[in-house]
Amino acid sequence: GDSVTQMEGPVTLSEEAFLTINCTYTATGYPSLFWYVQYPGEGLQLLLKATKADDKGSNKGFEATYRKETTSFHLEKGSVQVSDSAVYFCALSSPYNTDKLIFGTGTRLQVFP
Amino acid sequence: GAGVSQSPSNKVTEKGKDVELRCDPISGHTALYWYRQSLGQGLEFLIYFQGNSAPDKSGLPSDRFSAERTGGSVSTLTIQRTQQEDSAVYLCASSLAQAVTEAFFGQGTRLTVV
Numbered sequence: 001g002d003s004v005t006q007m008e009g010p011v012t013l014s015e016e017a018f019l020t021i022n023c024t025y026t027a028t029g030y031p032s033l034f035w036y037v038q039y040p041g042e043g044l045q046l047l048l049k050a051t052k053a054d055d056k057g058s059n060k061g062f063e064a065t066y067r068k069e070t071t072s073f074h075l076e077k078g079s080v081q082v083s084d085s086a087v088y089f090c091a092l093s094s095p096y097n098t099d100k101l102i103f104g105t106g107t108r109l110q111v112f113p
Numbered sequence: 114g115a116g117v118s119q120s121p122s123n124k125v126t127e128k129g130k131d132v133e134l135r136c137d138p139i140s141g142h143t144a145l146y147w148y149r150q151s152l153g154q155g156l157e158f159l160i161y162f163q164g165n166s167a168p169d170k171s172g173l174p175s176d177r178f179s180a181e182r183t184g185g186s187v188s189t190l191t192i193q194r195t196q197q198e199d200s201a202v203y204l205c206a207s208s209l210a211q212a213v214t215e216a217f218f219g220q221g222t223r224l225t226v227v
Binding site for chain 2: 004032034041042043044045046049089091093097099100101102103104105106
């Protein structure tokens with residue numbers, strides 16, 4: 001079945017460092033891909049998404065490109081801030097079943113000043 | 114309210130007891146979803162409601178789990194005869210239509226079965 005695999009955390013960085021969180025997927029057809037973020041004490045929020053191959057989703061300085069050839073959707077940010085400390089979840093939605101998201105296990109990011 | 118509200122935020126229960134978890138979706142949202150996050154696991158889909166009906170309950174792990182939604186609003190997830198493996202964070206989300214990608218999530222209920 002469809003699945004998402006993302007790198008285990010925690011990822012620990014200094015402020016202004018470059019961030020990459022890897023995400024790969026297995027799916028039938030052409031899924032939509034998402035990154036969600038959960039800040040401490042808050043609910044899960046959609047960060048960005050991409051719905052077709054080569055699309056780039058971006059928001060708040062974060063970017064991820066839908067790579068069909070490598071079945072990947074890696075999250076990147078050029079310069080992280082302490083306020084980016086959170087848990088990040090990669091997810092997919094199958095075109096054959098749009099009423100559910102399939103999530104990865106989440107990656108905790110800790111940014112220190 | 115302004116967002117999806119879940120109660121209680123934390124629940125500790127003894128093995129074998131029944132528990133009820135509540136979700137108040139955003140007013141006007143017709144679709145409602147329940148997910149579960151166990152330690153070290155991703156978010157696992159449990160059930161989806163459109164209005165008061167549940168067209169997809171394929172994620173409920175056993176017949177000890179049930180959910181209902183009344184008045185197209187509040188939903189209750191019930192776990193009977195809780196087991197230790199039921200310990201997890203239970204998340205609820207709601208959306209205007211059947212489009213989970215536009216859903217708003219609550220902060221979850223952390224359930225601990227001792």
